[in-house]
Amino acid sequence: MYEFEFEKPSTVTEAVAALADEDAQALGGGQTLIPTLKQRLAMPSKLVSLSGIAQLKELSGNGGMLTIGGAVTHAEVAAAAAVSYPALADLASHIGDPAVRNRGTIGGSLANNDPAACYPAAALGSGATIVTNAREITADDYFRGLFETALEEGEIITAVRFPVPEKANYQKFLQPASRFALVGVFAAKYAAGVRVAVTGASEEGVFRWHEAEAALDASFAPDALDGLSVDAGGMIGDLHGSKEYRAHLVGVMTKRAVAAAG
């Protein structure tokens, strides 16, 4: 690691101020950032830890809306959302290993927007709202490609608001080494329509599979997807699977998600 300053503010306002310094960076659970620093792939002048800000640790549900603070850990979501939003809790409970789940945060995951991460699929698949210190961003506007988001420099995710669907499920097909998603599909049925978000597969990052959504709007059943497929063209091809394989898995995992959602 290179040397850096460290601050641990207790309010969002203080954190935003601390992040105004050039090359200052927010620290969530550190599960992505700390390994990056250890490999000297990043050189922030200052780390601003968000874990001391009580507001970012809040988790509340009412009126079909689940609001999760930006610094809430995966393990906390897994426990707290088990009843209110089981598909989301299940997703959180399968991220990484216990150490990752006890440190890693929803804000960190969404800010990082790893193309194989799980939360982006849940946020996009739920039509969530990403709340920052400055504004509210809909999931449809938030994700901008691999590791790219709508966040501005120094902007902090303070909360994520998830509308709770009638039914939903997340199917994650494991990349054998990292156990991130080789392909992950989040399917959710709302009164307003079905949303299907796919992670792990596309060179553009998490995306909505609109044809599947339309088919499932007509009939929320696995068979409705028969004959549908995504184009292998834009898929990721690497050591762990070809473009064609990933395109195929998108179909299989979507069917399974719909079947499991019931």
Add this chain to the structure above:
Amino acid sequence: MPKDNGIGASPKRREDVRFLTGAGNYTDDINVHGQAHVHFLRADVAHATINSIDTSAAEAMPGVVKIFTGADFAEVGGIPCGWGVTDRHGNPQQEPRHPIIAHDTIRHVGEIVAAVVADTLEQARDAAEAIELDLGDKPAVVNMGAALADGSPKVHEDLTSNLCYDWVFGNPDDDAVQAAFDSAAHVTTLELVNNRLVANPMEPRVAIGDYSRATDEHTLYTTSQNPHVIRLLMCAFVLGLPEHKVRVIAPDVGGGFGSKIFHYAEEAFCTFAAKACGRAVKWTSTRAEAFISDAHGRDHVTKIELALDADNNFTALRTNTMANMGAYLSTFSTSVPSYLHGTLMAGNYKTPIVQVNVKTVFTNTVPVDAYRGAGRPEATYQLERVIDKAARELGADPVALRRQNFITEFPYETPVALTYDTGDYVATMDKLEQVADVAGFAARRAESEKNGKLRGFGVNCYIEACGIAPSNIVGMLGARAGLYDAATVRVNATGSISVMVGAHSHGQGHETSFPQVVADMIGIDESMVDIVHGDTGRVPFGMGTYGSRSIAVCGSAMVRATEKIIAKAKKIAAHLMEASDADIELKDGQFTVAGTDKSVAWGDVCLTAYVPHNYPLEELEPGLEETAFYDPANFTYPAGAYACEVEVDPDTGKVSIERFAAADDFGNIINPMIVDGQVHGGLGQGIGQALLENAAYDEDGQLLSASFMDYAMPRADDVPFYQVDHSCQTPCTHNPLGVKGCGEAGAIGSPPAVVNAVIDALQSGGKNVAHIDMPLSPARVWAAMNG
């Protein structure tokens, strides 16, 4: 009644108390007063000329003690290769210089280009970033076939080509072998890849060099499986130091799997630099460095052909293999694809004609060397895959085809130079069929099919040759070392015993199993015996631990030394009881005179040896300490049969291992629990190779799977609960314990069982898939099904 003490008992591993409670003393736990830290600047390109290295800015950085480049090592030797193979034309292998630090040329990603020694590790890393390198691009040689093609760029300009050697073994007469194929009723051919692996022991490598100006003595603390081998190679070939001035200590070592056998540049560097800097120098590998600097394993590409007569008897076997050496010859690299592989090609079968061809190839990749099984897994995999394919082509039952061709009479001389002393392959196969519940398979398959899964059953046999020996024969084959081992049994005055052994325990449980033997021989409690290992300053010259040799070779030395102790102790007892030593018997720690009620206890005899007041001093030296060196008469030949049952998800290609059964013949067994554990671990690694692990390079020589994000290690939920049986025991005929070794069997025997099972599953689902190269990742299985 299971025994609770001595040979055959299963006491819990005493070393686990410290390992599991954080009280182990690993090399990285050692800190020498005043030590500096080294950071190695490693090549990030696979092939380049080094036009210049400018270290001046780096030298001025805070904390920097000294910066070394290749020029600083121009006067010392290179890393030696421990085995010289003679090729099919009688010529020696091509052997390039293997520098401690790259001099003019970089030959693989990860090669050391400069070494920065500084007060702290972070300072060393900071300074390394200030080193300016001017490199000239050279094309990377990665693919073995391309490396051997005419006009290929060369990894070493001073060699004639990228071929290390072209070796033939078994029947050298190409025409005679071809004639056997021409007259065969059926020939099965299979081309396959034995995937390249990274050993990934839990503890990465560490080296600390220390030097005393006062005594002119060097100490190297290192994560090694064989400290005496490191001392010999480093002193005699690299640094030119007298061995009595160098002590090599390998304390607790957190797994090796072969990768810690070899003498590495970092060890020689730290030893050298400690004197040059006037301070101890410490290096701890990061996991990222381990991926590109620990020797890799396997990496063979093979075409194998099996000829059968009209009655399905094997009549001839021919193999053509390319084996990757990487950029340089690591310590035992050249022996692995030759003598550790070719000699095993007969397997458990009485095939009369066997011809093995191996071409070893230099590429711009990390050096490749022994990894758990070393050559024997590669041999077993090809053979057991081609037999399975033959069975399928012939419509024969794969188990029956194997049984029909089993060697059944012992000793058996193979066409590839080995003499199997004992074995009973029918018995292990019988046992396997029972343990694996073959009878219940059809019902289990039906159940899987109900759930939309394809279920497959795969079986294979294996034989391994352990405890390479005898030294005079292996010397003729090119080994540049002896392969004996040594033990000193030091009895203390009050009867407790320290046994100094040349074997090194880094997960094998020697600290538990070795004392069981000595305690059993004398008839005392195991708690009275400890072993000492891993320190050239404390143990006799031994060759260390690899090749499942420890109990068979070092254990035999320990038995011999203990026999000498008992013989001498009997003389002392005879003196004390005024009897003839021929009449003395030792049982349960008591010496008795046959036919009388006279007795004297072990402890009294020991005390007498050290307090020799009533003692035959004119005939017998005082003290009770004996050393034995043991050079085995032959290899040992553990063998067995394995069965794997898998389910394949036809929608995704995902394989899950539902059952795995192993029936091994390890000869006599000292500690059955430890043997179970060794087999379990080996199976885990074999399953890892079969389904998950893959060290893949791109065409530029960059390792694509250079971290655990892309290199898939087996996890607990990737492996099933194993059914392991080792009740079939044909004791080794030529070592005193009748033991054979068990450390590698699991890794050798499991990959073909897994692949055979997956192919069986796919065939049962109507998919005409004859072969899939390992690892059988979901993507590969799916591609094969839909190919």
